[in-house]
Amino acid sequence: MISALAxxxxxxxxxxxxxxxxTAEDIEHVKDRADAEAGETSADVDSDGEAPVKPKSTRAKAKAAARAVGDLAGGMDELDMDNYDDDSDEDGAAARLFGSTAADRVFENNADDPELEGDEESDEEIEDFTIRDTDLLFLAARTEDDVSHMEVWVFEESDDPGEDGNMYVHHDLMLPAFPLCMAWMDCYPDPSMASQxxxxxxxxxxxxxIEIWNLDVLDAVAPAGMLGGLKSEQLEPEEGASAAGDSKKKKKKKKAPAKPVLKEGSHEDAVLGMCWNYNFRNVLASGSADCTVKVWDVAQQKCDRTLHHHDGKVQAVAWNPVEPQVLLSGGFDRTAQLVDMRTENGATVEVPLTADCECLVWDLKNPSCFVVSSEDGLVVCHDVRMLMDKSKKSKSTVYTLGAHDAATCAMSFNPVCHELLATASTDKTVKMWDCTGGKPSLLHTADLKIGALFAMGFCKDAPHLLAAGGSKGVVSVWDIMTKASVANRFDDSTQYPRSRVRQNKMSCLRMDYNIDGDSKKRENVWSDSPEDK
Known part of the structure; x- marks a missing residue:
């Protein structure tokens, strides 16, 4: 499945x-994390008598990653490359005797070498490896067969308006646990490089x-930075365990490793939502299943502030695009909360919801308004100015929209057509809404054929493109301007040329990517008569 996109x-x-x-340090890092996860699980079961919150697959995946890295290191050790030039004369003679084949001949011209006939394929691989200025990139968090990784996708737009683009996975990163959310940022997790x-x-x-990975580095084993998490040193196992009771249980306790200790300021449970503050580049907000919201200094890799204003798990957070000190959060306590980080006590404004929060976004055309979706499929827009005035708080609702029959898991305002709102749901549909004048009207509904949808978003550099991912583990990129109902509404007021309206043309690419790294199922989802609703 695809659980997050960016x-x-x-x-x-x-x-x-x-x-x-x-490096040796990277290998040890992965192995230590696997051991720490095993210790955390054992300690939790022995001390509390309850099963750990984390799934068993988390520990298994970490150990698998450690084994993979260890196998790589072991293979290099077997090759003994450090002593490659120290072969004895007998070995050299044997190599010359058995290696004097046509494959070892030296040619003055590479064109005469039959072993170099496959250069065209190599050139194609180099071309795919090189990222061009015109390429569009997005990230997809995938979990398949209990193995999680993050993929870097390249989307190449076609110069011909009548042709679809091309997309492929450039590289990926192995993750130690099931990914729930992601946030792109340009800030180095290093104070000496914070200005870069x-x-x-x-x-x-x-x-x-929270792991921070450098996307410009391939085959990285360890993240570039870490916000919170386990300390490197662990507590010693408790001594003097009671001699009374079951001897079998006592024996198990004796073998149990120490319970890992979290870093100061760390979350204590799963991280459900994040948002980077692009006005203050070193600031990242996160919401967690531990019912807290944390504000991090990315450069220092430290927690700057912890907020406890939610009574349930915090599902989503979002910084205001115009007032970057204002943070919006939503949780399983059926509330959305506004916090002005400039205040010392972190006073909040609470907005009740009809169900658990799923997603929230700020209105790009009117940043004093935000839109929040919930588990019951409702999408509600609130005006912050009304919320701040107690006498008008009851009138803060701008509109309420029954968007979907199931949970509305993702929303995205178009970066150019600010009145255009896309919503995605576990009911397997994406819907386009015209929110002009605070009165939403449905423009288009589409089934992307990728199962229940968990992640979706517009591309800022190509606003006509919408990426989505769902339960089938398939990534879909849709050119929304191929739908006349959308294009006819917004063509006159935006930069979109009418030539983009290509009715009865295939307009949505769907691609899967398996764990072994082979692209497959490159399909156009819709035929000449798309199954739109």
Whole structure:
């Protein structure tokens, strides 16, 4: 399944990413994390008598990653490359005797070498590896067969309006646990490089830490930074356990490793939502299943502030695009909360919801309004100015929309057509809404054929493109302007040319990508008569 998506700004990635080999420290880091997870699970069961919150697959995946890295290191040890030039004369003679074949001949011209006939394929691979200025990149968090990883996708737009684009996975990163959310950022998790602009992604999982990965580095084993999580040193096992009771249980306690200790300021449970503050580049907000909202200093890798204003798990957070000190959050306590981070006590304004919060976004055309979706499928818009006035708080609702029959898991305002709102749901549909004048009207409904939808968003650099991912583990990119109902409404007021309206043309690419790294199922979802609703 695809659990999270995020577009990268065009030009943020390096033309040629760096290729690294795992160091001894990286290998130890992965192994230590696997051991720590095993210790955390055992300690939790022994001390509390309850099953751990984290799923068993988390520990298994971490150990699998450690084994993979260990196998790589072991293979390099067997090759003994450090002593490659120290072969004895007998070995050299044997190599010359058995290696004097046509394959070892030296040619003055490479064109005469039959072993170099496959260069065209190599050139194609190099071309795919190189990221061009015109390429659009997005991230997809995938879990398949209890293995989770984050994929970097490249989307190439076609120069011909009548042709579809092309997309493929450029590279991916193995993750230690099921990914729940992600946020792109350009801030280095290093105070000495905080003024420079990079290409990073923060990933929240079922674990309490937030991992920060450098997207310009391939084959990285360890993240570039970590917000919260486990301390490197662990507590010693408790001594003097009671001699009374079951001897079998006592024996189990004796073998149990110490319970891991979290870093100061760390979340204590899964990280469910995150939002990067692009006005203050070193600031990241996160919401967790531990019922807290935390504001992080990414450069220092430290928690700057912890908020306890929710009584349930915090599902989503969002910074205001115009007032970057204002933070919006929504949780399973059926409330949305507004916090002005400039206040010392972190006073909040509470907005009741009809069900658990699923997603929330700020209105790009009117940043004093925000839209929140809930588990019952409702989408509600509130005016902050009314909320701040107690006498008008009851009138803060701008509109209420019964968007879907199931949970509305994702929403996105178009970065150019600010009145255009896209909603996605576990009912397997994406809907386009015209919110002009605070009176939403449905423009289009489509089934992307990728199952229940969990993640979706517009591309800022190509606003006509919408990426979505769902339960079938398939990524879909849809050119929304191929639908006349959408294009006819917004063509006159935006930069979109009417030539983009290609009725009866295939307009949505769907691609799957398996764990082994092979692209498959590159399909056009819709035939000449799309099954739109």
């Amino acid at each position: 577009w990268l700004p065009r030009g943020a990635a390096k033309t040629t990413p760096e290729v690294t080999e795992p 602009h990079g290409n990073f992604v923060a990933i929240g999982t079922f674990r309490p830490e």
